[in-house]
Amino acid sequence: MSNTFSDGGQIGTVAGFSELVNTDFKGGINALCWYRNLDGDFNEIVTKLRLKENITEVSAEDLIALQLSEKGNTAREIILNDLQLLTDFGASPSLNLLKCYERDDEFDFIAADVYSWHVDRSPVPSDTFLCTYHGAASDIIPNSQAEQKILIPEIRAKLKELHDGTEEEFEDFLKENYFDLHYQLNEDAEPINLGQMHLWRLAVDHPQQKVLPCIHRAPVENEGEYRLLLIC
Structure with missing residues (x-):
């Protein structure tokens, strides 16, 4: 394994799935x-896939049913193999054809959608796997280049105005509404784009995690272009 970025060693590269x-x-x-x-x-x-909703899950059967050229078939075999590798590992991969995700615009001072810089959280040990085969790719950021939004005084003050309870219950309120998962970038932050075709594994916040969870976000989609994303 080697590090490929001069970002404090956030990213490690590996040679294969194992x-x-x-x-x-x-x-x-x-x-x-x-x-x-x-x-x-x-x-x-x-x-050749048909978008049924803004996020359409594509099954292995959907892929197999497509009539494809030789290079299209090569791409299909790669995706099917990735799905099988992750399934055999015990994960539950999902292949999504994406037009866009739902936006959270309830509050103008803090968004809680996947376009916002955020970390994933799980009650049990797990990781986030993802690969963008087509379209805009996700970004990550070193933890040192971002701050948890609930610790920013003006945002925290506004959240307290929303909270109808005691001071002791406030931290639970933040977690229950996932506000604690979202981050704001420092002015000098340098996001790292994950690119197409690479298979990534990102650290998740869970009780046995030994490192900081990976801060990431979904990209704004390119105009008129769908994303094809494997995620679990």
Whole structure:
């Protein structure tokens, strides 16, 4: 495993799937990348799938039913193999054709959607796996370059105005509404784009986690372009 960024060692790169799932997060590393340069026409798959909702889950059967060119078939085999690897590992991967996610615009001072910089949380040990095959790719940021929004005085004050309870219950209120998962970037922050085709494993906030959870966000989609994303 090697580090590829001069960002304090947040990212480790691995040579294959086995190393991706068996390498422990440690030190400042909370993101692992199986870097791949894949030969396949993923755009052909996107153009032949049918978007039923803004987020449409694509099954293996949906993929297999497509009539594809040789390069389209190569792309399909890559996706099916990724799905099988993750399933055999014990994960529950989902392949999504995405137009857009739902926006959270309830409050103008704090958004709680996936376009906001955030971490994932789980009650049990788990990781977030993702791979963007087509379209805009997600971003991550070193933890040192962001601040938890609930610790920013003006945001915290507004959240307290929303809270109808005692001071002792306020922290539970923040967690129950997922406000504590969201972050604001420092002015000099330098986000890292995850790119297409690479399979990533990101650290999640859970009771046994030994590193900081990975701060990430979904990208704003490119105009007129769908994303094809594997995630679990």
